[in-house]
Amino acid sequence: MNRLQPTGIVAALAWFILSFLALPAFAVIPISFTDTRYLSMPEEGLSLQHWRTFLSSPQWLGSIWQSLWIAVVSTVAAVIAGTLCAVGCWRIASSLSDKVRGLMILPMAVPTIVYALGLYRLYVDLDLVGTAFGVVLAHTVTGLPYVVLTVSASLSNLDPRLEQAARGLGASLGQTLRYVIVPNIVPGVLSGAIFAFIHSWDELVVVIFIGGRALFTLPRRMWDGINDNLDPVIAVVATGMILFTLLVLTAELSLRARRTN
Amino acid sequence: MLSANRQEASRHGAYWLIVLPALLMLALLYFVPLGNVLLTSVTDPKPGLQNYGLLFTSTSVQKALVTTVRIAAITTFFALLLGYVVAYAMRAASTRTQRFMLVGVLLPFWISVLVRSFAWIALLGTQGPLNSALVAWGLVDEPVALVRNETGVLIGMVHIMVPYAVLTLYANMRGIDVGLVAAARSLGASRFQAFRMVFLPLTVPGLIGAGTLVFILSLGFYVTPALLGGGKVLMIAEYVAVQINDTLRWGLGTMLAATLMIAVLGCLWALSRVIDVKRLFGA
Incomplete structure (x- = not known):
């Protein structure tokens, strides 16, 4: 018997905790179909009124587009810069490049509020407050750690001699990247892209500070909505965000399965 | 050459x-x-360390600091407790069950903090389903205030932090040879003795890593305390935001932000002397 044998109570407790973790967020789904005008479960029957309000609101729909394209552009930028950085550090493999990789994950540890404050001051000087370009830059930099981590994980399974062989046979750096390295780390790059995308799509604190008066991504409009009045329309938005995240997470899990196989 | x-x-x-x-x-x-x-x-407003002096003289600053450390510490305690149970059950489960449990941990991990905090407002509010159930079952006479106070903040923060604890603890437990526990059992240790004297000591590095991670992430939390605390539970991050947005005291705001950053990096540095920090963040 080479396994732990927990008592039934421990296992039951674990499943109870797991449901405490996984279930609460889904409460917003029935609430989004409420027939009342306030935040509650449906009372007499289901109603699509709040979904209609949402789908006919230019503000909410505009915010979706705003968030979506900011996330796409900053993900592409973070994936390119992050992948190149991870590959470079992997190949150099010195104590200096290890330090670079360590610096790259610092944005995950430093509290976002500190960064948001500093970025706001920088953006006031650069006249970038309230611009989508400014948000894209911020989300690119804070998305880098996810890409560097997943790509580095992929690279650690790759034999460095492959790269040496390619260069030894006369391939340029660009050719080596294009034909030898990148094809071998695609799952890692895609995982990084997914994480960077969700990061930007969900990011709130930086946008609150640098969004100015006019720039409302989806999380910021939700934040304002929750602080102003608890309209059930927010439950509709939350439902949409959950379903979207589930979709993206499923893609990531299938990638992960491919990577480990 | x-x-x-x-x-x-x-x-x-x-x-x-x-x-x-x-x-x-x-x-x-x-x-x-x-x-x-x-x-x-x-x-700001003039060169010198007078902003940092407020750490020792201003009662409202000290109150925010104490609130922050208290909430982060309580959150860390509960996140470790709940996380340990889940990680332990995962370590003991079959590969198939493990995968199910992992999905249960990752699912909330990737749903945005904003959406989850909003869901708690809806669930725990006085008109929410939890209070309706409590009243209907006759457990309480009138709805209980579960949100817009410290209870709400703690529920929301523990909910967000447990997955971090589980993932870190599980990574540590995976490296433990469970044959050691079996050996202790065959030598006559009771189930509890084998756990307490063999398994638990081996998970101390995981507990230290997970505890530090959860604690430093909790220190800087802004969205959840702001929404679930209803303005009554002022942690440092929200206090900073108020200084900048409402009273425009940049000196005080940046001083607290800098203090927060130094505290977090200090904890990480101390931790890096014990374990490989990069692995904490999934490397």
Whole structure:
């Protein structure tokens, strides 16, 4: 018997905790179909009124587009810069490049509020407050750690001699990247892209500070909505965000399965 | 030999070139802003350390600090407790069950903090389903205040932090040879003795890592305390935001932000002397 044998109570407790973790967020789904005008479960029957309000609101729909394209552009930028950085550090493999990789994950540890404050001051000087370009830059930099981590994980399974062989046979750096390295780390790059995308799509604190008066991504409009009045329309938005995240997470899990196989 | 070395160096030169874009972005758009916060904290409104003096003299600053450390500590305690049970059950489960449990942990992990905090407002509010159930079952006479107070903040924060604890603890437990526990059992230890004297000590590094991670992440929390605390539970991050947005006291705001950053990096540095920090963040 080479396994732990927990008592039934421990296992039951674990499943109870797991449901405490996984279930609460889904409460917003029935609430989004409420027939009342306030935040509650449906009372007499289901109603699509709040979904209609949402789908006919230019503000909410505009915010979706705003968030979506900011996330796409900053993900592409973070994936390119992050992948190149991870590959470079992997190949150099010195104590200096290890330090670079360590610096790259610092944005995950430093509290976002500190960064948001500093970025706001920088953006006031650069006249970038309230611009989508400014948000894209911020989300690119804070998305880098996810890409560097997943790509580095992929690279650690790759034999460095492959790269040496390619260069030894006369391939340029660009050719080596294009034909030898990148094809071998695609799952890692895609995982990084997914994480960077969700990061930007969900990011709130930086946008609150640098969004100015006019720039409302989806999380910021939700934040304002929750602080102003608890309209059930927010439950509709939350439902949409959950379903979207589930979709993206499923893609990531299938990638992960491919990577480990 | 010399030319081979030079060739090697120039090849690395090319690789440093592809590291550069990310490094430059990080330097200009990440470290410059952080440096700005540090600089402002000692120059606004006039040069000197008087902003930092407020840490020792201002009662409202001290109250925010105490609230922050208390909430972060309680959150860490419960996140470790609940996380340990889940990680332990995962370690003991079959591969198939493990995968199910992992999905249960990752699912909330990737749903945005904003959406989850909003869901708690809806669930725990006085008109919410939980209070309706409590009243209907006759457990309470009138709805209980579960949100817009410290209870709400703690529920929301523990909910967000448990997955971090589970993932870190589970990574540690996976490396433990459970044959040791079986050996202790066959030598006559009771189930509880085998756990307490063999398994538990081996998970101490995981507990330290998970505890530090959860604690430093909790210190800087903004969205959840702001929404679930209803303005009554002022943690440092929200206190900073109020200084900047409402009272425009940049000196005080940046000083607290800098203090927060130094505290977090200090904890990480201390931790790095014990375990490999990069692995905490999934490397």
